[in-house]
Amino acid sequence: MSAATARRRGVLALPWIWLGLFVAAPFVIVLAISLSSAGYGSPPIDFFIGWQNGHPTFNINLDSFELLASDQLYIRGFLNSIAIAGLTTLLCLLVGYPMAYVMARAPARLQPLLVMLVILPFWTSSLIRVYAWIGILKENGLLNGLLLHLGLISQPLVILNTPIAVQIGMVYAYLPFLVLPLYATLQKLDWTLLEAAADLGAKPWSAFFRVTLPLSWPGTLAGALLVFVPASGEYLIPELLGSSTLPMISTVLWTEFFGNRDWPMASLIAVMLLLVLAIPLLFLRGGQATAGRV
Amino acid sequence: MRVSRGAKIAGGTVLGLGYAFLFAPILSVIVYSFNESRLVTVWSGFSTKWYGELAHDDRVLNALRLSLGIAAFAASGAVIIGTMAAYALARFGKFRGKALFSGLVAAPLVLPEVTTGLSMLLLFVLMERLIGWPQGRGAITIAIAHVTFAVAYATVIIRSRIASLDPALEEAAADLGARPFAAFVAVVLPLIAPALAAAWLLSFSLSLDDFVITAFVTGPGATTLPLLIFSSVKLGVNPEINALGTLIVGVASMVALTATLLQRKSG
Numbered sequence: 358m359s360a361a362t363a364r365r366r367g368v369l370a371l372p373w374i375w376l377g378l379f380v381a382a383p384f385v386i387v388l389a390i391s392l393s394s395a396g397y398g399s400p401p402i403d404f405f406i407g408w409q410n411g412h413p414t415f416n417i418n419l420d421s422f423e424l425l426a427s428d429q430l431y432i433r434g435f436l437n438s439i440a441i442a443g444l445t446t447l448l449c450l451l452v453g454y455p456m457a458y459v460m461a462r463a464p465a466r467l468q469p470l471l472v473m474l475v476i477l478p479f480w481t482s483s484l485i486r487v488y489a490w491i492g493i494l495k496e497n498g499l500l501n502g503l504l505l506h507l508g509l510i511s512q513p514l515v516i517l518n519t520p521i522a523v524q525i526g527m528v529y530a531y532l533p534f535l536v537l538p539l540y541a542t543l544q545k546l547d548w549t550l551l552e553a554a555a556d557l558g559a560k561p562w563s564a565f566f567r568v569t570l571p572l573s574w575p576g577t578l579a580g581a582l583l584v585f586v587p588a589s590g591e592y593l594i595p596e597l598l599g600s601s602t603l604p605m606i607s608t609v610l611w612t613e614f615f616g617n618r619d620w621p622m623a624s625l626i627a628v629m630l631l632l633v634l635a636i637p638l639l640f641l642r643g644g645q646a647t648a649g650r651v
Numbered sequence: 652m653r654v655s656r657g658a659k660i661a662g663g664t665v666l667g668l669g670y671a672f673l674f675a676p677i678l679s680v681i682v683y684s685f686n687e688s689r690l691v692t693v694w695s696g697f698s699t700k701w702y703g704e705l706a707h708d709d710r711v712l713n714a715l716r717l718s719l720g721i722a723a724f725a726a727s728g729a730v731i732i733g734t735m736a737a738y739a740l741a742r743f744g745k746f747r748g749k750a751l752f753s754g755l756v757a758a759p760l761v762l763p764e765v766t767t768g769l770s771m772l773l774l775f776v777l778m779e780r781l782i783g784w785p786q787g788r789g790a791i792t793i794a795i796a797h798v799t800f801a802v803a804y805a806t807v808i809i810r811s812r813i814a815s816l817d818p819a820l821e822e823a824a825a826d827l828g829a830r831p832f833a834a835f836v837a838v839v840l841p842l843i844a845p846a847l848a849a850a851w852l853l854s855f856s857l858s859l860d861d862f863v864i865t866a867f868v869t870g871p872g873a874t875t876l877p878l879l880i881f882s883s884v885k886l887g888v889n890p891e892i893n894a895l896g897t898l899i900v901g902v903a904s905m906v907a908l909t910a911t912l913l914q915r916k917s918g
Contacts, residue, residue, distance in 0.1 A: 375799070479907075
């Protein structure tokens with residue numbers, strides 16, 4: 358073994374051990390537990406591989422799989438998650454695309470400040486930012502106070518603990534994830550192409566749809582997936598702003614684990630969550646590769 | 652291209668509304684932290700008494716101490732492991748298992764937090780049963796979990812900095828007789844120092860902020876700040892949380908500004 362090889366192994370050893378033990382092994386264990394039966398001990402599982410009288414015993418249990426497929430609770434949780442994450446992505450695009458566009462066309466000296474202002478909330482405690490919406494949306498909260506004061510409504514609106522509150526919180530939390538990659542793409546766009554389109558007689562709207570939008574597609578796709586993927590696994594926002602009106606799949610997993618102490622079921626949901634998210638992720642890799650070329 | 656007056660006004664409106672949406676909630680927390688009344692939405696006069704109550708609340712102070720300790724440990728661990736991983740990914744070309752390696756590094760960035768939290772808890776439970784360590788769960792298991800997800804972020808930041816360095820610098824040091832480790836310490840380390848600091852700060856604030864993963868891997872007695880905030884938020888809005896939130900926002904903003912400036916400097 359050459360000195361260079363030994364050196365490489367030295368650098369790689371600690372990361373490999375850490376990642377193997379704390380990233381790869383937990384993943385295998387979650388898979389294994391999802392095949393085991395719920396038990397009554399501590400921890401509450403009967404592991405699916407055992408060791409008796411010198412040879413291994415297998416006790417694979419697929420009850421959780423049957424329950425997952427038959428009980429509406431889980432399917433609805435998955436569908437809720439996908440619907441909320443999808444709507445969040447769409448709303449973030451509607452709000453975020455104009456923002457990113459204006460940021461990219463702003464005077465160059467202003468742009469670092471504008472970007473910083475989008476990044477700042479991202480660094481600030483997510484718990485506090487979600488909590489802030491409770492004070493705004495509750496029945497005697499700031500929004501109702503303002504609307505009553507302006508005479509726009511005569512009765513306070515019930516928003517907190519409804520799906521609308523969850524949706525507002527989601528768009529708020531994930532907007533920066535969409536604006537930043539989109540801004541990065543738009544900022545590198547060759548704006549003289551728009552002048553060319555105008556010179557050739559294109560109206561501004563038609564130039565936007567035929568030039569700007571197609572060229573910003575990689576950033577749009579990357580941003581949309583950066584919103585959709587984490588949004589579909591979100592726990593805090595549906596829990597704090599939606600109470601239990603709109604169970605998302607992470608909330609269901611949480612209840613199975615902490616409430617029902619059904620570890621195999623919680624593990625199975627975790628595995629399914631991975632499978633549902635793995636597909637968009639493949640697209641994300643492709644999207645980022647394309648975005649990198651623009 | 653000339654921008655018309657109308658377009659300027661429209662653009663300003665879009666940005667104004669967008670930033671108002673992003674900042675109004677945070678501002679409302681800050682403003683109401685100085686409200687005298689216990690009723691959070693009724694303004695009854697300026698007061699700093701909630702900050703005073705915060706300073707005497709032992710549960711908050713203990714949680715803060717625990718969270719800061721874990722965050723400092725997690726950030727340091729993440730920068731050490733992240734630097735090794737980033738150097739390997741940026742400089743080693745192809746090595747055996749590289750695809751798996753980079754997948755494992757990035758996994759915590761894309762896995763749902765409930766999945767990461769649950770799977771790490773199951774690992775700790777199984778480890779305790781098989782080898783007797785870690786005994787129970789608490790600060791140690793939280794710290795391990797935080798290092799693990801922070802490595803993903805730290806590696807991204809450090810890797811992009813190492814990749815932008817000219818490998819000829821290290822070769823020159825080697826030609827002048829420096830051994831590889833000495834060349835790394837003398838040449839590479841000073842050049843990537845701003846990125847290391849930015850990675851440390853990001854890992855620190857991510858650890859300080861984490862609720863979901865911590866909730867899974869914690870044990871009796873180990874209540875971090877987010878766990879404490881969550882349990883009191885479940886009971887409703889209260890002015891002490893507003894004061895605590897304001898302090899967190901203040902510290903987080905300074906950390907974010909520092910990290911951004913460091914990264915700009917390191918280009």
